[in-house]
Amino acid sequence: MNLDRRAILAGLAASWAAPALPETGPGMSGRTAWSFTFAGLDGKDLRLAAYAPRPVLVVNTASFCGFASQLGGLQALWTAMKPRGLTVIGVPSNDFGGQEPGGSEETAGIARQHGVAFPMAAKVKVLGPDAHPFYRWAAAERPRDLPRWNFHKYLVGADGRLAAVFPTTTDPNASALIAAVEREIAKAG
Template identity: 40%
Template sequence: MTTVYDFKARGIDGKDIDLKQYQGKVLLIVNTASECGFTPQYKGLEAVYEQFAGKGVEVLGFPCNQFGAQEPGSNADIGHFCEANYGVTFPLFDKIDVNGDAAHPLFKHLKSEAPGLMGTEAIKWNFTKFLVRKDGRVYKRYAPQTEPMELVKDIEKLLTE
């Protein structure tokens, strides 16, 4: 069985990251953008990270420019923006595609394991969220408009599994 721990991704600093390093943790994986109406959710994502990081939760942000070209900057621009404007300390990754032929393999996996409404796999917009169990299996997909703090009960549930 494939889990999220079977994938690698490039960090925002350009270094390869083996997602196996997160094994045994609950993961909140999000496709992000700096110029989106949902961008203020960075604050909520950071709050979730701060509340749960010491309890075995990681928030992983994957910038994406596929929706309205709302993530036009370089990795350095994105990292600076997130830190300066929202105090982001959770891991950010290299800008990727989440849909289409060039979609990152991790997101292909996430979408197939947790399809959206009516079974569609495509991600509709920035700040789609995936919650992943400690064993690396996808638990649930959340819509862009779902605020990060609305996931707290599900995160707490997964921490006790």
């Protein structure tokens, strides 16, 4: 019996001493994607609030990734859906395989080679404690849907919450991704 009481007391003491964990789960934090800003590849800020209440597809990109051909697909998606309210934002990151080693000029040049005209952020970390605040928020909102490689896609809905998440292997013209975008465009009215 003493062992049980000690375990209980130790557990209580640890819970009092431990820092409070952030609330997680959809809709629990009270914060939305509209509160985040990325530094733009062109030096201007990309305030997500500027796109509210329309859907935004945030994609971590890498110039030298085997999936870099998706840049062209993302451009085609943005070209087709921009008039209806979709914004695509590319977020270069060197987190996976060191496949975005260069600076802003090199990243911009490679994006142009793929025909990219959608907004691009400056290079950031997307994983870990030093990740950009948007990615830390997304990890708290959807802890099972973290980026595992380049070209991971977060669809921010019309309400500023994460509406859908698509892994690297989901092509930008995949029917599931397009259907999710269509739903969010319809919600935005």
